[in-house]
Amino acid sequence: MKRRGSGAHGFAFFLFVAAFFVLRQAEAIEHNVAGSAQLDYHFVPTERDANANAGTFSTFDGFTVEAAMKLSVDVSPHLSGNVKVCFGCHGFEADMFYFDLRAVDELNLRIGRFSPSFGSFNLRHDPANHKFSDKPLPYDMGRMLRKNIWGNGVLPAPFPDNGAEIDGTHFFGDAAQMDYAAYAVMGFRNDQPNPTDLNFQEAHVPNYFVDNNARPAVGARLALTLRASAATDATVGVSGMFGTYDPNNDLTYAIAGADLAVRVQRTNFRAEVLARRTQFDTSNPAIFKYALSPADGDFFMKDGAYIEAEQPIVRDLDFLARIDGMLRMGNVLATTPLSDKSSVVRESLGLAYAVERNFRLKTSGELWQFSDRDPETGRRLEVGIHLGAVATF
Amino acid sequence: MHFATLALAFFAVVLTGCPDAKTEGLDPNALPESQRADYAIFAERCSKCHSLSRPLNAGITDDAYWAMYVARMRRQPGSGISESDEVAVLRFLHYYSSEQKDAVQRKNKDVVDTIADGGAP
Numbered sequence: 001m002k003r004r005g006s007g008a009h010g011f012a013f014f015l016f017v018a019a020f021f022v023l024r025q026a027e028a029i030e031h032n033v034a035g036s037a038q039l040d041y042h043f044v045p046t047e048r049d050a051n052a053n054a055g056t057f058s059t060f061d062g063f064t065v066e067a068a069m070k071l072s073v074d075v076s077p078h079l080s081g082n083v084k085v086c087f088g089c090h091g092f093e094a095d096m097f098y099f100d101l102r103a104v105d106e107l108n109l110r111i112g113r114f115s116p117s118f119g120s121f122n123l124r125h126d127p128a129n130h131k132f133s134d135k136p137l138p139y140d141m142g143r144m145l146r147k148n149i150w151g152n153g154v155l156p157a158p159f160p161d162n163g164a165e166i167d168g169t170h171f172f173g174d175a176a177q178m179d180y181a182a183y184a185v186m187g188f189r190n191d192q193p194n195p196t197d198l199n200f201q202e203a204h205v206p207n208y209f210v211d212n213n214a215r216p217a218v219g220a221r222l223a224l225t226l227r228a229s230a231a232t233d234a235t236v237g238v239s240g241m242f243g244t245y246d247p248n249n250d251l252t253y254a255i256a257g258a259d260l261a262v263r264v265q266r267t268n269f270r271a272e273v274l275a276r277r278t279q280f281d282t283s284n285p286a287i288f289k290y291a292l293s294p295a296d297g298d299f300f301m302k303d304g305a306y307i308e309a310e311q312p313i314v315r316d317l318d319f320l321a322r323i324d325g326m327l328r329m330g331n332v333l334a335t336t337p338l339s340d341k342s343s344v345v346r347e348s349l350g351l352a353y354a355v356e357r358n359f360r361l362k363t364s365g366e367l368w369q370f371s372d373r374d375p376e377t378g379r380r381l382e383v384g385i386h387l388g389a390v391a392t393f
Numbered sequence: 394m395h396f397a398t399l400a401l402a403f404f405a406v407v408l409t410g411c412p413d414a415k416t417e418g419l420d421p422n423a424l425p426e427s428q429r430a431d432y433a434i435f436a437e438r439c440s441k442c443h444s445l446s447r448p449l450n451a452g453i454t455d456d457a458y459w460a461m462y463v464a465r466m467r468r469q470p471g472s473g474i475s476e477s478d479e480v481a482v483l484r485f486l487h488y489y490s491s492e493q494k495d496a497v498q499r500k501n502k503d504v505v506d507t508i509a510d511g512g513a514p
Contacts, residue, residue: 030458032451074461105468117470129443169468171475179470225471231437235471261471263441316417354417357446392446 030074036128037067040362040388044145046379060089060142061384066127068095078102082114089142090204095160106168110183113208115158116165117181117221118239119272120259125157131310131352133362133386137324137344138274138304141200145368145382149336150344154274154304154326155241155255156200161185162208163216177225179237187217187243188253194287195246196280196333197300198253217243223259234262251279271307278302280331289334300330310352320350320364343371350386362388418445431485438474438482439466454490459483 044061068086075081084096098112115122121139124130134143141156163185170178189212190199202212223237239257244250259272279299285292292298306324313319325345332338350364368382418436421429439448453459463482467474474482 030455030461032453032462034447034451072462072465074458074465077461077464080461080465102468108468120471123442123469123471126443167470169470169472174475174477177471177473177475181470221470223471225473227473230434233473235473237471266440357417358444358450360417360444392444393450 032072033069034072034393035067035069036126036390036392037065038127038133038388038390039063039065040127040133040386042133042143043385043387044382045385046382047145047374047377060147064089064143068126070096090201093160093204093208095158104168106170108167110165110167111163113160113162114165115160116163116183116185116219116241117167117179118155118159118219118241118255119221119257119274120223120235120237120261120270121157121272127388127390128360128392131318131320131360131362132308132322132348132350132364133388136272136304136306136308136322137326137346138272138306144344144346145384146344146370146374149338150326150328151197152200154276154302155257159203160208161187161203161217162211175227179223179225180221182218182220184216184218186211187213187215188245189213190245190251191247194281194284195251196287197278198245212247213244213249215244215249217241219255231265232263234260236260245278246281251281253278266310266312268310269307270309271305273303273305275301275303287333288331289336290331290340292331297331300328300332303327303329316354318352320348320352322346322348322350324348337372337375339372341371345369358393359389359391362386362390418449428485428488431481431488434478434481435485438472438478441471441473442469448486449489453486454494456483456487456490459486459490 041063042061047061066086066088068084070082070084073081079099079101081099082096084094086093086095094113096112096114098110098114100108100110102108115125119139121136125135125139127133135141135153135157137144138154139157140147140153142152144150144152163183165181165183167179167181172178188198188200189202190197191202191212192199219239219241221237221239223235225233225235227233237259239259241255242252244252253276255274255276257272257274260270262269277299282292282298304324304326306322308320308322308324311319323345325343327341327343328338329341331340346366346368348364348366350362353361355361364386366384366386368384370380370382373380418440419432421432424432436445439445451462453462460483463474463479463486466472467476467479
């Protein structure tokens with residue numbers, strides 16, 4: 001297994017390097033290379049003795065790094081490609097490798113590996129494009145406290161997958177823009193016996209080249225952007241995704257989301273709500289904490305939401321505020337401290353300072369409120385502090 | 394820290410904040426008067442999804458490539474970059490990349506002149 005993973009890391013990196021050097025020789029093809037790297041130190045004084053090793057339910061405190069390189073190629077006005085290799089918790093991985101074949105603005109075919117259109121955070125998932133060090137909880141991919149108990153967010157971002165998407169955009173003059181997307185991708189997976197949740201790690205290396213079942217997951221998004229003035233606009237969108245995640249195509253998941261983003265000059269307000277319904281395997285009732293209900297006892301709901309705001313204070317300094325949380329309802333494994341109705345709420349305040357054009361410092365403080373006590377410390381409240389830096393080119 | 398505190402802190406900053414600040418961009422006052430309106434549109438639209446350092450440091454100097462690049466950005470979901478915005482953004486990027494090219498040529502000429510004069514580059 002480890003050898004397969006190493007091969008996948010190497011293949012992703014090889015693809016990027018090969019594409020880059022081929023394009024350097026083909027001067028007629030326009031290409032652009034961009035990259036970013038974020039180093040973040042997460043200090044959690046209330047979880048001093050916890051560790052983030054596999055099998056525990058704590059957090060990745062201490063230093064973490066997320067880095068990415070992206071190659072964008074415009075072969076012609078109708079054909080473009082993107083290759084992105086990222087490096088993080090999963091090692092090197094092809095986060096994007098797709099082509100866009102566009103007839104008109106309103107009709108584009110995307111094929112390859114990409115994060116399908118869902119929600120508004122998807123476009124800003126790179127740490128260079130969001131001003132807090134970490135992602136909103138519904139999109140968290142391993143940075144949250146007690147991450148193993150919670151199984152990360154509702155839809156950890158990015159969520160690259162292999163498949164095809166038809167999308168497009170239409171402008172109604174300067175006043176409005178409408179976007180749509182519909183896609184079929186491999187979908188999330190869990191190949192373990194008695195699966196009880198999506199296994200997001202299986203969507204990454206070393207397994208992401210092949211599907212675990214023959215049925216694609218499907219989804220769609222619709223969004224409308226309205227401009228009130230030259231410096232004021234608002235976007236509202238709805239998204240949905242449905243698929244099966246086990247090898248036998250028996251267990252379904254459905255994710256729905258709604259988002260709102262308002263921009264008044266440089267002040268940004270954003271809000272999103274996500275809800276996921278996940279069926280689980282009930283063939284072994286002994287693994288659950290509660291007796292299985294004969295009616296609707298084979299699924300759980302995991303919902304999440306965030307609201308955040310960014311406000312420039314002076315030219316190079318932004319003030320940030322965010323409230324996010326998740327609610328999980330339904331049966332749980334007997335081994336977890338979660339109950340049949342568990343929640344977490346986080347409140348954060350932060351600053352982002354642009355030292356120069358390509359280098360930004362980030363800091364934030366956060367207060368966590370869990371409904372369930374930590375079985376080791378007995379705590380419900382936790383405090384975290386982020387110190388980070390992100391550079392781009 | 395509760396919601397009311399958080400909201401109060403944010404709105405206090407909004408009231409005392411600097412709504413026209415364009416972080417990580419150029420100083421509009423350092424631009425020629427004729428470029429400021431186009432730059433304002435560029436800064437407003439392009440900073441919606443990413444840092445302005447992305448386009449400003451892209452190193453692109455060819456107008457035809459800028460046209461494809463900006464068209465690709467315009468088609469991003471919720472970009473808010475209308476076709477009339479695209480024209481203004483391209484005008485500014487033409488000015489900016491021309492200035493960058495001139496700066497590189499001036500720097501190269503200085504190095505050559507220094508070497509020709511027998512000095513270290």
